[in-house]
Amino acid sequence: xxxxxxxxxxxxxxxxxxxxxxxxxxxxxxxxxxxxxxxxxxxxxxxxxxxxxxxxxxxxxxxxxxxxxxxxxxxxxxxxxxxxxxxxxxxxxxxxxxxxxxxxxxxxxxxxxxxxxxxxxxxxxxxxxxxxxxxxxxxxxxxxxxxxxxxxxxxxxxxxxxxxxxxxxxxxxxxxxxxxxxxxxxxxxxxxxxxxxxxxxxxxxxxxxxxxxxxxxxxxxxxxxxxxxxxxxxx
Amino acid sequence: xxxxxxxxxxxxxxxxxxxxxxxxxxxxxxxxxxxxxxxxxxxxxxxxxxxxxxxxxxxxxxxxxxxxxxxxxxxxxxxxxxxxxxxxxxxxxxxxxxxxxxxxxxxxxxxxxxxxxxxxxxxxxxxxxxxxxxxxxxxxxxxxxxxxxxxxxxxxxxxxxxxxxxxxxxxxxxxxxxxxxxxxxxxxxxxxxxxxxxxxxxxxxxxxxxxxxxxxxxxxxxxxxxxxxxxxxxxxxxxxxxxxxxxxxxxxxxxxxxxxxxxxxxxxxxxxxxxxxxxxxxxxx
Numbered sequence: 001x002x003x004x005x006x007x008x009x010x011x012x013x014x015x016x017x018x019x020x021x022x023x024x025x026x027x028x029x030x031x032x033x034x035x036x037x038x039x040x041x042x043x044x045x046x047x048x049x050x051x052x053x054x055x056x057x058x059x060x061x062x063x064x065x066x067x068x069x070x071x072x073x074x075x076x077x078x079x080x081x082x083x084x085x086x087x088x089x090x091x092x093x094x095x096x097x098x099x100x101x102x103x104x105x106x107x108x109x110x111x112x113x114x115x116x117x118x119x120x121x122x123x124x125x126x127x128x129x130x131x132x133x134x135x136x137x138x139x140x141x142x143x144x145x146x147x148x149x150x151x152x153x154x155x156x157x158x159x160x161x162x163x164x165x166x167x168x169x170x171x172x173x174x175x176x177x178x179x180x181x182x183x184x185x186x187x188x189x190x191x192x193x194x195x196x197x198x199x200x201x202x203x204x205x206x207x208x209x210x211x212x213x214x215x216x217x218x219x220x221x222x223x224x225x226x227x228x229x230x231x232x233x234x235x
Numbered sequence: 236x237x238x239x240x241x242x243x244x245x246x247x248x249x250x251x252x253x254x255x256x257x258x259x260x261x262x263x264x265x266x267x268x269x270x271x272x273x274x275x276x277x278x279x280x281x282x283x284x285x286x287x288x289x290x291x292x293x294x295x296x297x298x299x300x301x302x303x304x305x306x307x308x309x310x311x312x313x314x315x316x317x318x319x320x321x322x323x324x325x326x327x328x329x330x331x332x333x334x335x336x337x338x339x340x341x342x343x344x345x346x347x348x349x350x351x352x353x354x355x356x357x358x359x360x361x362x363x364x365x366x367x368x369x370x371x372x373x374x375x376x377x378x379x380x381x382x383x384x385x386x387x388x389x390x391x392x393x394x395x396x397x398x399x400x401x402x403x404x405x406x407x408x409x410x411x412x413x414x415x416x417x418x419x420x421x422x423x424x425x426x427x428x429x430x431x432x433x434x435x436x437x438x439x440x441x442x443x444x445x446x447x448x449x450x451x452x453x454x455x456x457x458x459x460x461x462x463x464x465x466x467x468x469x470x471x472x473x474x475x476x477x478x479x480x481x482x483x484x485x486x487x488x489x490x491x492x493x494x495x496x497x498x499x500x501x502x503x504x505x506x507x508x509x510x511x512x513x514x515x516x517x518x519x520x
Contacts, residue, residue, distance in 0.1 A: 195316070218516070
């Protein structure tokens with residue numbers, strides 16, 4: 001059986017998620033064993049998005065750029081499984097604050113999360129997500145590990161996410177146990193713990209969604225952890 | 236015999252620190268403190284993220300310990316919320332530790348394992364975790380709750396308290412006066428999130444330690460992962476830890492509590508779902 005084909009499409013983002021992807025270092029070789037990288041402008045000379053099995057979309061599509069929207073549409077059309085890789089595609093992250101009036105062109109002002117434009121199969125929030133997430137998602141896709149992927153398709157992980165989710169879904173529902181995982185996950189240190197509860201400094205929050213995703217009370221991958229524990233008991 | 240509510244483990248036993256200095260300052264047998272000290276001495280870890288009492292009475296502080304003295308500061312339980320996972324970032328990024336020990340409550344161990352599988356915002360941390368020790372926990376309090384229990388119900392100033400214990404249905408303090416409050420009364424003040432937590436004995440840790448089930452001055456210890464089991468054997472072999480068999484009676488008492496916690500979780504999850512509230516996806520196990 002031939003290997004699944006992989007594409008990496010880059011829209012409006014800072015490249016941090018792409019660097020995080022590459023920061024798998026020697027694990028990249030394992031990833032290349034799992035999928036054939038057909039399209040990734042950073043490491044391959046291919047100019048057209050080919051038909052692939054899985055695509056990572058990094059970044060948001062600017063509504064004032066026909067080219068960006070077309071690229072996103074094409075990525076969706078040409079891929080069986082579309083992953084919103086990183087905050088800018090999952091939640092729009094810092095693009096949420098765009099007002100236009102800047103480079104590359106002053107009229108570029110709207111960058112919604114890509115799920116408003118195309119169907120997203122899995123969202124990986126974080127700005128950037130840890131390198132391990134790229135490896136894990138590709139592994140799960142290749143092995144058909146739906147137990148792993150199912151949590152990434154929940155609506156809460158993509159969309160308009162920020163520290164507010166911790167209130168709306170976790171603290172407000174009496175779920176928070178004050179563990180500190182959200183504050184740890186925050187890339188901008190917007191979250192401090194006050195009286196054992198997260199306190200979000202909105203001036204610092206870039207709405208990447210990592211805090212909510214990392215919270216053990218948003219979802220708990222019980223079956224996968226049990227499997228992990230079985231492995232850890234053996235080796 | 237197989238017990239309910241303990242999770243998977245290779246071995247369960249009673250243990251305590253062989254070092255009297257540690258035993259004197261510890262909550263019970265000082266096993267956790269002794270294991271950390273031994274891990275640091277032998278290079279198994281190069282630091283640990285822990286909880287200690289802060290300058291404010293019975294308000295927990297979270298910190299990164301890299302010396303024996305710093306580890307000793309974490310001895311004894313503080314029955315209040317301690318978001319110590321936050322410090323893992325400091326340990327790995329700012330202090331550049333590559334073999335970190337972590338001691339947390341069952342819910343924090345859950346968060347650690349989730350992090351290992353889904354490192355959304357846990358870059359480098361996963362690879363740096365060398366030893367995960369989970370302590371037993373039935374419920375936890377806000378610092379203000381402790382005040383309400385000790386000063387309000389027990390009429391003892393918090394600063395006079397040297398040790399707190401939750402055992403056999405009683406919340407006790409040791410110190411100037413020493414108070415006893417029935418847990419039924421004290422439990423009003425727990426944080427609500429604990430009511431849906433199904434894990435008493437840190438089922439997903441490398442090593443779990445607590446007091447219920449063992450004689451006074453001893454810890455009940457579960458050796459779960461291979462890493463935790465092998466390290467514990469090493470510590471015992473080197474004379475850092477003393478062990479003895481745990482009684483069936485002790486395990487039955489612990490089982491009763493573990494099952495009670497799971498029952499409580501089940502009940503409260505159902506209650507909340509009935510109210511139409513969101514409950515953590517796939518939490519019950």
